[in-house]
Amino acid sequence: MEFQFEYVFWLCALLLAYVYIGYPVLIGILAYFFSQPKKFSDGDEPSVSFIISAYNEASVIAAKIENSLGLAVPTERLEVIVVSDCSDDGTDEIVRGSEGLGVRLLRQNQRLGKSAALNYAVPQARGTILVFSDANALYQPDAIRHLVRHFSNPKIGYVVGNARYSEKDSGSSSAESEGLYWKLETYLKKQESLFGSVVGGDGAIYAIRRELYSPLLPTDINDFLSPLQIIARGYNGVFEPSAVCYEEAAENFSQEYRRKVRIISRSLNALRRVPEVLNPLRNTRHWFSLVSHKVLRWFAPFFMIFCFASSLALWRSPLYKTAAILQAAFYALALIGWKWRPENKIGKLLSLAFYFCMVNLASLVGCVKCFRGDLSGIWAPPRQKLQNQA
Numbered sequence: 001m002e003f004q005f006e007y008v009f010w011l012c013a014l015l016l017a018y019v020y021i022g023y024p025v026l027i028g029i030l031a032y033f034f035s036q037p038k039k040f041s042d043g044d045e046p047s048v049s050f051i052i053s054a055y056n057e058a059s060v061i062a063a064k065i066e067n068s069l070g071l072a073v074p075t076e077r078l079e080v081i082v083v084s085d086c087s088d089d090g091t092d093e094i095v096r097g098s099e100g101l102g103v104r105l106l107r108q109n110q111r112l113g114k115s116a117a118l119n120y121a122v123p124q125a126r127g128t129i130l131v132f133s134d135a136n137a138l139y140q141p142d143a144i145r146h147l148v149r150h151f152s153n154p155k156i157g158y159v160v161g162n163a164r165y166s167e168k169d170s171g172s173s174s175a176e177s178e179g180l181y182w183k184l185e186t187y188l189k190k191q192e193s194l195f196g197s198v199v200g201g202d203g204a205i206y207a208i209r210r211e212l213y214s215p216l217l218p219t220d221i222n223d224f225l226s227p228l229q230i231i232a233r234g235y236n237g238v239f240e241p242s243a244v245c246y247e248e249a250a251e252n253f254s255q256e257y258r259r260k261v262r263i264i265s266r267s268l269n270a271l272r273r274v275p276e277v278l279n280p281l282r283n284t285r286h287w288f289s290l291v292s293h294k295v296l297r298w299f300a301p302f303f304m305i306f307c308f309a310s311s312l313a314l315w316r317s318p319l320y321k322t323a324a325i326l327q328a329a330f331y332a333l334a335l336i337g338w339k340w341r342p343e344n345k346i347g348k349l350l351s352l353a354f355y356f357c358m359v360n361l362a363s364l365v366g367c368v369k370c371f372r373g374d375l376s377g378i379w380a381p382p383r384q385k386l387q388n389q390a
Contacts, residue, residue, distance in 0.1 A: 005310045009320065012307035019300050023292040024188060031194035038193075038238055041152035047077045048144060049127030049210070053114045055085040057135035058094060064135050065098045072141040075102065082135075083121040086111040113376075115216035122213050130210050132223070137163065137204035137247040146243035147207045157212050157235025158227050160189065160198050161205030161243035179249075180352070181359070186241070188293055193239035196285025197231060199293050200224045200267075205245045209235075219375040220273065221266035228274040231286050253338075253354070257362050262376075264298055264366030269375055271295075301364035331357065 050068055054061060061082070068080045082095045083106045095105040106121050122130060129148050133139070143161060150159045165179060192198045201223035214229050216222055227237050249256075271278060280287045308327050314320035334357040337350030369375065 002314060005313045008306050009310040012303040015296060015303045016300060019296050027188060027191040027195060031191040035194040036196065039153045040150045045077055046129045046148055046151060047127040048073060048129045048131055048148060049079045049081060049125035050131045050133065051121050051125060052082045052133050052135055053117050054082055054087060054091055054135045056087050056089040056091060058090040060136045061091050061094050065103055067138045069101055070141060071139060071144050073144050079127050081106060081121055081125060083117045085113065085117045113218050115220045115222050116218050118222055119215050128210050129207055130213060131207040132203065134204045134247065137245045140244040143243040143245055146240050150238050150240065151209060155236055156238055157230035158201060158206060158208040158237040160201050160237060160239045161245060162241045163202050163204040164244060164246050165249045166246045189239040190241060192289045196289065197236040198239040199289050201227045204247050205243060219266065221263065221270055224267045225270040225273060228270055228277050231283055232274050232276050253358055257358055260359060260362035261366045264363050265369040266375055268298060268367060268370040298363050298367060301360040304360060
């Protein structure tokens, strides 16, 4: 029996080490030695439909429209569409005020969620390239140009931009921890893009070929499922770090936790919708990155639970007793960080410990929700909830 517990402990410990240390190192090595050249041209620009999904975004939509109209894309090649998911806070009226400037408002008269809104907007879009964005994401003027140049390569089906957090959010605890998380994510996207294909998109800034868009179910997560569907059709995706946009971070850990639960539950469900991407023979490089970057990370909380439980079961061994104590100490730091995070180095350490555990708790809950079929396609960003509480 002890051998079985030892096997579980080391298997889970090694998987955790691989997810958070081994894979980032390995993908960097693979990208260095086996990178695939990215061919693109800065010649003729394709026509672009810039689709902004919005639900009760009155506080940010005017700035988003101004930002969109200032993009470095010829007017005759850029179509700006705001698709409103039955907004009732004045968002639609603000958009209508810009219709004379070339902005189109499409309104769903029933609240059906973002995926349904995109299904409604895409058939009415005229561009050959679709760029999807959130209402609070502000683009650098040249962002779309950097995105669309990759489509001169016929093998590229989607391009993901570089979403960053705005400077005004950089001092919050959640923003600092999320910022470190996104530094790792950005690194992984760069290496995956060099090695084979970037995994997933980013709802704030990503582009696809119009003909590759597939209608979504209301519970689908568009910026993860659509790239998977495109991969399944034989295309690849790239990450473009020069296509930059800025968006607000979650104001606190509670908001970030709820967001991650929702993303993970719906992302796991996306794998059910496109199971062929889990076949390593279809696109081996993308499969490797998908499993290593996403799937194993989503299951990391289960590895953590079994690792801790098996070390407790082996308590009589000094080695495993030490392992159990170290794990317990780390979780104790996370609990302290939940309630107390002073503005110093100790506070940052506590914040990181708590953030790590919070993300893994969100993964655990997200997995359970997915397996139970507890999915929802309707969600309000935190800024809207705050407005409703005011």
